[in-house]
Amino acid sequence: MPHRPETSSTPDPLAPVRSWHRLRADEGDAAVVLDGFHALKHALRFGAHVPVALTEDAGSVLDLADALAPDLTAPLRTLLDEVPPGTLGTLVPRAHPTGVAALAARAGAPAVPRSGARTAPLVLLDDPRNLGNVGAVVRLAAGCGAAGVLTTGGTDPWHPAAVRAGAGLHFATAVARAEPDALPEGPLYALDPEGDDLRGLDLPEGVLLAFGTERHGLSPALRKRADRLVSLPMEPLVSSYNLATSVAMVLYHWMSRRP
Ligand SMILES: C[S@@+](CC[C@H](N)C(=O)[O-])C[C@H]1O[C@@H](n2cnc3c(N)ncnc32)[C@H](O)[C@@H]1O
CATH class of the missing domain: 3.30.1330.30 (Ribosomal protein L30/S12)
Known part of the structure; x- marks a missing residue:
């Protein structure tokens, strides 16, 4: 009524x-x-x-x-x-x-869990530019049970447009900015089309999953620091997936293998 x-x-x-x-x-x-x-x-x-x-x-x-x-x-x-x-x-x-x-x-809002206290993956968006992508990734992290979302660069992950795109789920998972030279500890897996196929991998506990910026992909520094480069399968001639879509594929892979 x-x-x-x-x-x-x-x-x-x-x-x-x-x-x-x-x-x-x-x-x-x-x-x-x-x-x-x-x-x-x-x-x-x-x-x-x-x-x-x-x-x-x-x-x-x-x-x-x-x-x-x-x-x-x-x-x-x-x-x-x-x-x-x-x-x-x-x-x-x-x-x-x-x-x-x-x-x-x-x-x-939740704080970023300390490295040793973290078992779920923590998502790192390296210098994301699109607030819709940032919000979509926060929503994914909340839905999939990831440890949180960190961003480097000038975009504020708490910008009203990112909170709107994230449907307010910034209060359900940790969301914070990070300095590129002060990233949390833990194995760093960086997503890049030239890496090892995700489908054959188990992601280690507490992994930091790094994704590149929308236009230029992974920064050379992050690529160099990564313990492993990981790729998402794609058909020939397709150059990349959208940033938030890439995060969705990796978190779904992690969820589907979780005990
Ligand atoms: C839109 S893509 C960046 C495209 C960029 N023009 C480039 O050349 O890498 C944004 C991020 O999503 C991830 N990504 C997209 N497609 C991927 C794939 N097939 N394999 C692994 N990572 C991918 C990467 O982390 C990439 O840096």
């Missing part, structure tokens, strides 16, 4: 918007933008603290929760603040079709 839109829970409908701006100004990158229902859903499910959640139509968000995440209908009823039409478009670059945006405290 559809929810009737709630009346605004505060006398001043712009008060929640002021809270948003205050948090963004005070907390900077520590306040993670959750753009869309799925990002908010996963952040809540994985224990993120969400101090502000705004919508222009609380009834439709609660209907969505009923349909897709009934576990969250009650918490969202308390959490959501309704704001005037057109507000969301001023807070996020491209308001999500699900019509909700929120801020979460990054402090609650």
Whole structure:
């Protein structure tokens, strides 16, 4: 049964918007933008603290929760603040079709496990450029049970567009930046079309799986440092797979051989 839109829970409908701006100004990158229902859903499910959640139509968000995440209908009823039409478009670059945006405290997100404490693979994206790829890889890591995702280079893996593409699963697996000369310990397997065919390999415990940048592939430094180069089978004349697709193939291979 559809929810009737709630009346605004505060006398001043712009008060929640002021809270948003205050948090963004005070907390900077520590306040993670959750753009869309799925990002908010996963952040809540994985224990993120969400101090502000705004919508222009609380009834439709609660209907969505009923349909897709009934576990969250009650918490969202308390959490959501309704704001005037057109507000969301001023807070996020491209308001999500699900019509909700929120801020979460990054402090609650999982930390990268120490090398010795890690058995699952840790994914390393070397200087990725595409935020959609970064988000897709975070989503894969969360779904497959990888230890997390590290990125080198200038792209922020917590950028709102990466969190949106990752459906908020940044709160389900470790996501952090790494310096190329201070990578975590552990065997380093780098993915490259010239390596050994993945299908014949068992990945060692705690392996660091490195993937090259979208345009240029693996950096010479990473290729040199790798304990092993690993390839994904491809038909002749195909030069490479998409970055996130490559990560999916390797993590699926690891999952399918896991005891
Ligand atoms: C889009 S590809 C990079 C393509 C780049 N133009 C090149 O020449 O390598 C991004 C990354 O995905 C991985 N990758 C893609 N196809 C692969 C394959 N067939 N075997 C191993 N790794 C692959 C590699 O780590 C690669 O650096």
